[in-house]
Amino acid sequence: MTKKMQLVLGSKTYMQAIVKQASTPVRLLKDAEKDRDFATLDLTGAIKFIAPVKGTVLANYGTVPPAGYVYLMYFKLTDEEAKVFEKQAETLVEEADRLGGCEAMTLMRTDNPQCEYLLLSAWSGKLDVYTAKNTPLFASVMLFTKRAQQSYGFHQAFYTIADPFHPDHPMPRTILDA
Numbered sequence: 001m002t003k004k005m006q007l008v009l010g011s012k013t014y015m016q017a018i019v020k021q022a023s024t025p026v027r028l029l030k031d032a033e034k035d036r037d038f039a040t041l042d043l044t045g046a047i048k049f050i051a052p053v054k055g056t057v058l059a060n061y062g063t064v065p066p067a068g069y070v071y072l073m074y075f076k077l078t079d080e081e082a083k084v085f086e087k088q089a090e091t092l093v094e095e096a097d098r099l100g101g102c103e104a105m106t107l108m109r110t111d112n113p114q115c116e117y118l119l120l121s122a123w124s125g126k127l128d129v130y131t132a133k134n135t136p137l138f139a140s141v142m143l144f145t146k147r148a149q150q151s152y153g154f155h156q157a158f159y160t161i162a163d164p165f166h167p168d169h170p171m172p173r174t175i176l177d178a
Helices: 012-021 079-094 128-132 136-150
Strands: 004-010 026-031 038-042 053-062 069-077 102-110 115-123 153-163 166-170
Touching: 004 012, 004 115, 012 026, 012 038, 012 166, 026 166, 038 153, 053 079, 053 115, 069 079, 069 128, 069 136, 079 102, 079 115, 079 136, 115 128, 136 153
Parallel strands: none
Antiparallel strands: 004 038, 004 053, 026 038, 026 153, 053 102, 069 115, 069 153, 102 115, 153 166
């Protein structure tokens, strides 16, 4: 299991260049809803970035595939909430194989001194994440979205894993998709 992971937000051109030059497992992410925001997901935490969302992986299931969808949930919580959240989120990650279409899920605590977490999941189908969020398995984590929104902060984003050579297009899942 990877010990570190990081995410960097930026322009299409800059993110595309990073992914093309990387020697470690990196994914170019394109916002699936707004169709203009990009990010680079460094699965090893090894690339030198200025101001990444970087942290320690607490729980991991699977590996982010080279094609598909990535759903991110960012939580900023109180110390008391963080203890309960970690246990609930770790349980979700451990049982992620029960969620249809889930190919990977990672819980990361950021390196910031505040209690900040990133729950990253990778999905084979666009609707799989929406279905999963309404399951009893996901319910305990979904409670924290409301708590985080009311107090310190919650953010979510949905991305398509993009082709670094054609960033406006998703990566084909098979040769038949190309």
